Amino acid sequence: MKVQSSKEFKLQREVEYGTPEQNKAVKEIVADIKQEGDAALLRYTERFDGAALTAAGLRVTEEELQAAYGRVEESFVTAIRAAAANIRAFHARQKRNSWMDLQPDGTILGQIIRPLKRVGVYVPGGKAAYPSSVLMNVIPAQIAGVPEIVMVTPPSTGGTEGIDPYILVAAAEAGVNEIYRVGGAQAIAALAFGTASIAPVDKICGPGNIYVALAKREVYGAVDIDSIAGPSEIVVLADDTAEAAYVAADLLSQAEHDEMASAILVTPSQRLAEAVAAEVERQLQELPREAIARASVDNYGAIIVVESLAEGISVVNRLAPEHLEIVTEDPMGLLGSIENAGAVFLGPYSSEPVGDYFAGPNHIIPTNGTARFSSPVDVDDFIKKSSLIYYSKEALLQDGATIIELARREGLEGHARAIEIRLQNEAKGGDGNGK
Ligand SMILES: NC(=O)c1ccc[n+]([C@@H]2O[C@H](COP(=O)([O-])OP(=O)(O)OC[C@H]3O[C@@H](n4cnc5c(N)ncnc54)[C@H](O)[C@@H]3O)[C@@H](O)[C@H]2O)c1
Ligand SMILES: N[C@H](CO)Cc1c[nH]c[nH+]1
Ligand SMILES: [Zn+2]
Structure with missing residues (x-):
């Protein structure tokens, strides 16, 4: 990578x-x-x-x-x-x-x-x-x-x-x-x-x-x-405290889904970046689905070195990944800054497959940046x-004039008259059936 x-x-x-x-x-x-x-x-x-x-x-x-x-x-x-x-x-x-x-x-x-x-x-x-x-x-x-x-x-x-x-x-x-x-x-x-x-x-x-x-x-x-x-995605936001072998394994866990899957590490640590790149290469060679995972990391994978965790968070929010792992000294402390991610996994033991199979949250999660506006299946x-509206006579008498005002401002006289006919009938002492 x-x-x-x-x-x-x-x-x-x-x-x-x-x-x-x-x-x-x-x-x-x-x-x-x-x-x-x-x-x-x-x-x-x-x-x-x-x-x-x-x-x-x-x-x-x-x-x-x-x-x-x-x-x-x-x-x-x-x-x-x-x-x-x-x-x-x-x-x-x-x-x-x-x-x-x-x-x-x-x-x-x-x-x-x-x-x-x-x-x-x-x-x-x-x-x-x-x-x-x-x-x-x-x-x-x-x-x-x-x-x-x-x-x-x-x-x-x-x-x-x-x-x-x-x-x-x-x-x-x-x-x-x-x-x-x-x-x-x-x-x-x-x-x-x-x-x-x-x-x-x-x-x-x-x-x-x-x-x-x-x-x-x-x-x-x-x-x-x-x-x-669509094709699976993982972004790992990690600092120097992260274990390179774990990060590489989690990246490959999604890369092995599809040649079009995407696996991205975002880190302020040049050391971690290089260690993960080496680990990915080593672990790839031992993966049964090596060809798929290799195509994924070669075409859609990346290791992005940022200036700071704050910049990392802004990269994550732009990516809006399906899965985000935060593997930093204080992952919980960063959670509030994450605006776009389908599922967030915190800490070194919340490896993405825990969510894929077992924890309980849904693994059908928006991809391709659509976590900006959509959510996991639920x-x-x-x-x-369906909305339910039952208006009593008292309520219509109270609100009718306001509704008529709004209808006439939209130029919709038919709407206004539907209310007005009732108000007029009631003013005449009507029986509620328009009579
Ligand atoms: N985002 C999520 O929530 C999530 C969850 C689980 C899996 N996934 C993704 O689901 C995908 C599963 O993919 P898969 O391929 O294993 O199974 P799949 O069932 O999604 O696709 C297989 C079908 O693709 C069609 N297909 C294959 N090549 C084609 C071609 N050249 N032209 C037209 N149609 C073609 C065939 O009809 C085939 O039946 C992976 O990308 C995985 O990452 C995503
Ligand atoms: N990681 C996939 C969601 O992108 C879900 C899955 C199913 N099986 C294994 N993984
Ligand atoms: Zn998976």
């Missing part, structure tokens, strides 16, 4: 997100699915995932789901249950309730919370299978009360059923049974627009590679999306709110 000064460093998102070719490919895939439905879905699944399916074979059967248990270790089932319990406990704290406020004049104002009816969750499965993402998608949706949760994941990671058995077991543990073996941009478009085999959803959540992220951006508006949760992603 190249050690550079903050002046030399250029923000990745200042260039187009994804290459022009990737953007063009995604637009074509989405348009084809919209127009041709299943036919295009099957064609792209064969082209990108090498699976020649029929429409009847798109959905995973209950037998396949149960058979997957025979292909995973008991220790995995124990681990996924323990992780699920932590994720459930964390997200249960986010649940909102409807509320109503009764005022002395009889007015009732409130907010009604309802779950979305049908949501699609994307579970990545291209370069690696992500059973942990099943839990991160499904548990908050269940806590919100979503009745129909549909899962899609590509068939490319193998297994006799064509889907990684660990993903299937995680789905069965989470209680999902509508699962389709499709991935990439074609899966996102199928969820958004529907095909003969897959009924459309109201919202799509979940992380994925650049094709998934661009497709979610493309279908937004036809459906809602959680955020752009229970709120799976609800919608």
Whole structure:
């Protein structure tokens, strides 16, 4: 990894997100699915995932789901249950309730919370299978009360059923049974627009590679999306007290996700910068996914030497990373200055994979600088709110003139008259029915 000064460093998102070719490919895939439905879905699944399916074979059967248990270790089932319990406990704290406020004049104002009816969750499965993402998608949706949760994941990671058995077991543990073996941009478009085999959803959540992220951006508006949760990112803000081997390991933990993942160290310590660069090189050679991680650090990685921790914080806030680790003498003391980061990990033992798998917070987190304005997946992603207004006669008599004033200032006489007709009727001693 190249050690550079903050002046030399250029923000990745200042260039187009994804290459022009990737953007063009995604637009074509989405348009084809919209127009041709299943036919295009099957064609792209064969082209990108090498699976020649029929429409009847798109959905995973209950037998396949149960058979997957025979292909995973008991220790995995124990681990996924323990992780699920932590994720459930964390997200249960986010649940909102409807509320109503009764005022002395009889007015009732409130907010009604309802779950979305049908949501699609994307579970990545291209370069690696992500059973942990099943839990991160499904548990908050269940806590919100979503009745129909549909899962899609590509068939490319193998297994006799064509889907990684660990993903299937995680789905069965989470209680999902509508699962389709499709991935990439074609899966996102199928969820958004529907095909003969897959009924459309109201919202799509979940992380994925650049094709998934661009497709979610493309279908937004036809459906809602959680955020752009694309190739993983980590920024470590560290001072001279940090352990170089730990920092390097944490950088590589995200670099190994994807050639487009980004891993960045920001430090005022030239010594640490050089030690981490050497450690990254040493640890890379021992990493099974060396080629992916090397491409990531070569193209999207950086070690940025800043003048001070204060400058480091301003670099971090510009980057707005998905994950930020603060490994300094007093990490808690710096927390208040962090404005943009999807998840913040404090101190040398809060290694990023603790959050990826187990602590409880969601690992589906905005990337590419979008942590400036969006948040990790949570229970709120799976609800919608309706406002409730009940105005009593007394309240309308009291506020009516003010409402009329505001309506007439906007030149909307029809609005003003809707109020005025009631005020006039009441002034005449009306019965409240306009008579
Ligand atoms: N931000 C987050 O919260 C978060 C969480 C977990 C994982 N991730 C990211 O998810 C991603 C998982 O990526 P993955 O590739 O392993 O799985 P994936 O399921 O996201 O992508 C695989 C799909 O990509 C499509 N694809 C591959 N090459 C293509 C091409 N040339 N043209 C068109 N489509 C193509 C295929 O349809 C394939 O099914 C990684 O980037 C990882 O960093 C992000
Ligand atoms: N680090 C990823 C979020 O960017 C999540 C993940 C899943 N499995 C391992 N890691
Ligand atoms: Zn990870």
